[in-house]
Amino acid sequence: MDYSSQIQAIARKIEDLIAGEPDLFLVEIKIKPTNNVKVFIDGDQGVSIERLIKYNRSLYKQIEESGMFPNGDYSLEVSSPGLDEPLKNFRQYQKNIGRPVEVITIDGLKREGKLLSTNEQEIVVEEIKGKGKKAETIQHTILINQIKTTKIQIKF
Numbered sequence: 013m014d015y016s017s018q019i020q021a022i023a024r025k026i027e028d029l030i031a032g033e034p035d036l037f038l039v040e041i042k043i044k045p046t047n048n049v050k051v052f053i054d055g056d057q058g059v060s061i062e063r064l065i066k067y068n069r070s071l072y073k074q075i076e077e078s079g080m081f082p083n084g085d086y087s088l089e090v091s092s093p094g095l096d097e098p099l100k101n102f103r104q105y106q107k108n109i110g111r112p113v114e115v116i117t118i119d120g121l122k123r124e125g126k127l128l129s130t131n132e133q134e135i136v137v138e139e140i141k142g143k144g145k146k147a148e149t150i151q152h153t154i155l156i157n158q159i160k161t162t163k164i165q166i167k168f
Contacts, residue, residue: 015043018043018049018080018081019041019043021078021080022041022049022051022071022075022080023038023041025071025074025075026038026041026051026053026067026071029067029070029071030053030067033055033063035055035056035057036053036054036055036059036063037053037054037055037056037101037103038051038052038053039052039053039054039093039097039100039101039104040052040093040097040100046087047081047085047086047087048086048087048089049075049086049087049088049089050089050091051067051071051088051089051090051091052091052092052093052097052100053067053090053091053092054092054093054103054104054107055092056103056106056107058092059092064090064091064092065090067090068088068089068090071088071090072088075088095163095164095166096163097163098161098162098163099113099162099163099164102130102131102132105127105130105135105162106130108127108164109127109128109129109130110126110127110128111126111127111164111165112124112125112126112127112164112165112166112167113125113126113127113137113162113163113164113165114162114163114165115135115137115154115159115161115162116159116160116161116162117154117158117159117160118158118159118160119158120160123137123139123152123154124137124139124165125137125138125139125140125152126138128151132156133155133156133157134153134154134155134156135153135154135156135159135162136151136152136153136154137151137152137154138150138151138152139151139152
């Protein structure tokens, strides 16, 4: 089933809801065949649970009133993307500069290292190969349109 019209309608509603908070941005909307609607909102400085709850309640009311899902046959989750979710847009890359990432390109190449910089066309990842005196630092420039996924890595 094609949910593109519902996704566009929900995106407009979310954009209107967060319009007064320029530090927030919509990352992604997913709708499963079971009408489970997942909305991911992030912020340049993160987003609090209280704000997400407020948006969830407001969006739920708007969806109900619009009759988008007949008989109220849907569930709604509004959250920030977790660490298991790949980075989707430029602002997420900007927010995570300096953090360790794993990048998998369209051709299957995997790069791990620190995200050094980003712009609309590419990212730069610094990889350290080897240890101690034999350590070698390599900077990889990866075009955005060649990236399959980028995930934040947790290092202990």
